Amino acid sequence: MHAFTLNGAAVALDLPEDATLLHALRGPxxxxxxxxxxxxxxxxxxxxxxxxxxxTACTLSLAAVTGKAVVxxxxxxxxxxxxxxxSAFLAEQxxxxxxxxxxxxxxxxxxxxHNPQPEEAAIRIALEPxxxxxxxxxxxxxxxxRAARGDDSxxxxxxx
Amino acid sequence: MGHRLPGNLNTxxxxxxxxxxxxxxxxxxxxxxxxLGQGILTTLSQIAAEELEVDLARIEARPASTPESPDEGxxxxxxxxxxxxxxxxxxxxAARAIFLGVVAQRxxxxxxxxxxxxxxxxxxAGPIGSYWALADQALLDxxxxxxxxxxxxxxxxxxxxxxxxxxxPDKVFGAARYVHDLRLPGMLHAxxxxxxxxxxxxxxxxxxxxxGEAQVVRDGDxxxxxxATEWEAEAAAARLAAxxxxxxxxxxxxxxxLPDWLREAAGRGERSGIASRADPAPPVAQTLRRxxxxxxxxxxxxxxxxxxxxxxxxxxxxxxxxxxxxxxxADLAKTLRCDPERITVRHRExxxxxxxxxxxxxxxxxxxxxRAVPGRPVRLLWSRAEELGWSPFSPAMxxxxxxxxxAEGSLIGWRSHIISNGHSSxxxxxxxxxxxxxxxxxxxxxxxxxxxxxxxxxxxxxxxAVPLYRIPAMSVETTRLLEMPIRTSALRGLGATINVWxxxxxxxxxxxxxxxxxxxxxxxxxxxxxxIAVLRRVADLAGWAGRSRREGSGxxxxxxxxxxxxxxxxxxxxxxxxDRVFCRRLWIAGDVGEAVNPDGVLxxxxxxxxxxxSVALLEEVRFDRRSVTSDHWENYPILRFSEVPKVxxxxxxxxxxxxxxxxxxxxxxxxxxxxxGITEALGIRPRQLPFTPDNLARA
Numbered sequence: 001m002h003a004f005t006l007n008g009a010a011v012a013l014d015l016p017e018d019a020t021l022l023h024a025l026r027g028p029x030x031x032x033x034x035x036x037x038x039x040x041x042x043x044x045x046x047x048x049x050x051x052x053x054x055x056t057a058c059t060l061s062l063a064a065v066t067g068k069a070v071v072x073x074x075x076x077x078x079x080x081x082x083x084x085x086x087s088a089f090l091a092e093q094x095x096x097x098x099x100x101x102x103x104x105x106x107x108x109x110x111x112x113x114h115n116p117q118p119e120e121a122a123i124r125i126a127l128e129p130x131x132x133x134x135x136x137x138x139x140x141x142x143x144x145x146r147a148a149r150g151d152d153s154x155x156x157x158x159x160x
Numbered sequence: 161m162g163h164r165l166p167g168n169l170n171t172x173x174x175x176x177x178x179x180x181x182x183x184x185x186x187x188x189x190x191x192x193x194x195x196l197g198q199g200i201l202t203t204l205s206q207i208a209a210e211e212l213e214v215d216l217a218r219i220e221a222r223p224a225s226t227p228e229s230p231d232e233g234x235x236x237x238x239x240x241x242x243x244x245x246x247x248x249x250x251x252x253x254a255a256r257a258i259f260l261g262v263v264a265q266r267x268x269x270x271x272x273x274x275x276x277x278x279x280x281x282x283x284x285a286g287p288i289g290s291y292w293a294l295a296d297q298a299l300l301d302x303x304x305x306x307x308x309x310x311x312x313x314x315x316x317x318x319x320x321x322x323x324x325x326x327x328x329p330d331k332v333f334g335a336a337r338y339v340h341d342l343r344l345p346g347m348l349h350a351x352x353x354x355x356x357x358x359x360x361x362x363x364x365x366x367x368x369x370x371x372g373e374a375q376v377v378r379d380g381d382x383x384x385x386x387x388a389t390e391w392e393a394e395a396a397a398a399r400l401a402a403x404x405x406x407x408x409x410x411x412x413x414x415x416x417x418l419p420d421w422l423r424e425a426a427g428r429g430e431r432s433g434i435a436s437r438a439d440p441a442p443p444v445a446q447t448l449r450r451x452x453x454x455x456x457x458x459x460x461x462x463x464x465x466x467x468x469x470x471x472x473x474x475x476x477x478x479x480x481x482x483x484x485x486x487x488x489x490a491d492l493a494k495t496l497r498c499d500p501e502r503i504t505v506r507h508r509e510x511x512x513x514x515x516x517x518x519x520x521x522x523x524x525x526x527x528x529x530x531r532a533v534p535g536r537p538v539r540l541l542w543s544r545a546e547e548l549g550w551s552p553f554s555p556a557m558x559x560x561x562x563x564x565x566x567a568e569g570s571l572i573g574w575r576s577h578i579i580s581n582g583h584s585s586x587x588x589x590x591x592x593x594x595x596x597x598x599x600x601x602x603x604x605x606x607x608x609x610x611x612x613x614x615x616x617x618x619x620x621x622x623x624x625a626v627p628l629y630r631i632p633a634m635s636v637e638t639t640r641l642l643e644m645p646i647r648t649s650a651l652r653g654l655g656a657t658i659n660v661w662x663x664x665x666x667x668x669x670x671x672x673x674x675x676x677x678x679x680x681x682x683x684x685x686x687x688x689x690x691x692i693a694v695l696r697r698v699a700d701l702a703g704w705a706g707r708s709r710r711e712g713s714g715x716x717x718x719x720x721x722x723x724x725x726x727x728x729x730x731x732x733x734x735x736x737x738x739d740r741v742f743c744r745r746l747w748i749a750g751d752v753g754e755a756v757n758p759d760g761v762l763x764x765x766x767x768x769x770x771x772x773x774s775v776a777l778l779e780e781v782r783f784d785r786r787s788v789t790s791d792h793w794e795n796y797p798i799l800r801f802s803e804v805p806k807v808x809x810x811x812x813x814x815x816x817x818x819x820x821x822x823x824x825x826x827x828x829x830x831x832x833x834x835x836x837g838i839t840e841a842l843g844i845r846p847r848q849l850p851f852t853p854d855n856l857a858r859a
Contacts, residue, residue: 015391018395031334078333089328099331099338
């Protein structure tokens with residue numbers, strides 16, 4: 001049995017060694033945010049935070065996260081209480097098919113946690129493990145910068 | 161069939177096929193076009209809300225499915241706004257008129273005196289009814305009238321605005337929106353075991369236990385496993401692959417000699433004329449003879465293809481991210497040798513789709529696997545290696561051009577020959593199925609060489625091969641190969657990705673010979689005011705006239721009107737040549753006529769341009785004599801965040817002009833512009849895609 005926290009809640013899962021963290025998250029944990037893209041750490045679609053660090057869930061074993069805190073895109077925010085990044089991605093309309101966004105949001109959240117005011121170059125480096133095929137990159141870069149500036153939370157405060 | 165109706169309303173003529181009004185204050189619209197990540201459902205919702213005069217939030221765009229949705233063929237060719245948007249605009253305007261007429265008659269108020277506000281009908285003395293109070297589907301159960309009066313451009317309040325995408329919130333919060341996320345009760349997971357080589361035959365399968373008591377499904381050379389969980393299915397597929405022995409032979413050409421193979425196979429191909437004219441022209445002073453080549457290209461979507469299928473008795477239901485539910489249904493029926501009515505195809509979104517990818521193929525795989533477990537839903541997901549290795553590819557191509565110049569350096573003659581496999585093996589169009597695994601069954605179907613769409617539909621290999629420039633004498637021919645070692649089909653732009661580049665490259669070279677700026681040279685050969693407008697606009701945007709030259713950097717320009725009948729795009733690229741070539745900036749001017757959602761149009765233009773930059777600089781399907789070897793991201797690289805160019809866009813909005821699709825307009829001109837930038841930076845003219853150091857060294 002592997003116990004860890006998932007988006008703030010304690011979970012315990014028992015899966016065979018063949019199963020990865022991504023299998024567990026999309027299977028018994030019932031999440032859909034972490035996406036399968038390649039299964040080989042090459043596209044970033046399955047990125048989650050493990051103790052605050054971005055990790056590709058597609059090759060991570062459950063044993064590797066035992067006792068740790070795992071956060072997926074669902075744990076960043078909800079439509080009712082969005083993460084500033086999620087608000088910023090909507091404000092910038094940063095996406096087309098959106099399949100890459102779960103992973104990108106997670107990596108961007110880790111970046112902003114370490115570096116609240118990143119230069120564009122730092123955002124590009126943080127998102128380098130992620131592939132986007134639709135060509136939404138520039139919108140995504142603008143959205144992360146927007147979240148760092150706090151435009152949307154400021155607007156929300158002013159509206160309140 | 162009676163009068164001609166707009167878009168696909170002409171072939172799906174009943175209003176009730178397109179929309180329904182519900183008493184609780186909702187409108188459902190049903191298009192046959194599907195969401196591919198391009199935002200079409202938002203655009204169509206805007207059109208419906210505009211014409212019905214209801215708030216956008218009341219519109220629910222239903223995913224297409226058989227047999228309820230209108231049959232709109234395939235979501236392709238940058239035609240959805242025209243074909244489906246045009247139909248919905250007419251249908252919703254007609255529906256509004258029907259409801260207005262009923263209210264006017266009941267209340268005794270002239271129609272002209274009634275205005276609609278969010279679905280409520282107001283007479284001179286106040287509210288007199290609403291769509292919701294009258295909601296009666298029988299009113300819409302009629303053929304669309306010939307006349308409908310869509311709202312005038314100046315009256316539009318919802319169409320023409322950059323409304324946020326209706327699908328994006330789900331994607332930002334990680335909701336279960338994709339077909340990959342479907343979880344049906346009792347669902348099993350399936351994986352395919354692909355042959356180690358193209359056209360390999362399965363000789364033997366050693367018996368033995370499988371993880372999770374996985375079940376094997378075999379039909380000829382089609383081999384799959386079913387298990388209760390994804391990890392068991394994956395582990396079982398790996399175990400089974402090791403137990404399978406195959407008869408494999410060399411069937412693919414030598415990659416290093418691909419241009420030679422294309423030329424040789426063309427000798428056995430089907431040659432046809434595309435355009436021919438011979439107007440009087442001055443004497444020829446000089447002729448340029450140039451050849452251009454591009455490799456096979458992959459779709460390289462971020463998600464592997466996926467489908468869910470469930471058999472119940474003699475019927476099967478399929479959830480799919482196919483571009484054409486009815487076409488897929490037709491090919492599934494041919495493969496299963498059954499009546500199409502026994503199959504229900506329901507669209508669910510997948511990851512970005514840029515053409516005929518593995519979506520249809522995986523749907524058949526799921527149907528075949530699910531047949532072994534009647535009553536149980538089966539989710540079949542391709543691996544990354546299948547996605548990059550077995551989806552249809554955009555064909556390798558060769559273009560030969562001869563361009564005649566007069567004494568002033570103007571272009572007076574153009575002869576070109578385009579050699580390629582066909583650009584379509586889409587399902588639904590041939591008497592036999594084109595789905596991948598149909599050729600692997602115990603009773604197999606043949607793999608026929610791909611075809612090209614007709615020129616009236618934009619053509620395939622010769623798409624955009626006829627220059628829009630004023631050239632008195634012209635002969636454009638194409639040869640479709642009649643052998644197809646690697647299965648080919650439609651990918652964004654089809655042949656335009658090489659044809660526009662070859663035209664624009666020759667234009668650049670001719671301009672240089674004439675001592676004229678490449679922009680001015682193009683303008684000198686253009687009559688179309690909208691073509692001239694996008695070129696001037698992009699030149700302003702990029703500061704083309706006053707640009708300064710920097711060592712190792714260069715700017716280039718590319719222009720096309722997609723299919724010569726669609727949207728206009730002009731692109732300027734700035735490239736930097738280091739250890740390899742990087743595209744640093746792109747400026748793009750576009751014209752799609754009426755832009756229903758201007759931000760959506762810009763998103764499509766930018767996405768297409770970045771796709772083009774990726775194709776220009778990096779992409780090439782690799783193969784040995786037996787199989788495609790570029791089956792993971794490390795050997796099929798696409799553009800990443802670190803090297804994506806900055807993009808500036810300008811849209812020339814023409815609310816009075818018919819709308820044209822935006823998805824494919826910018827890609828080919830971007831490739832051309834990057835090539836031009838390389839010439840300015842390095843003094844060489846690229847002749848082979850991608851523009852890697854190796855290929856540039858051969859230029």
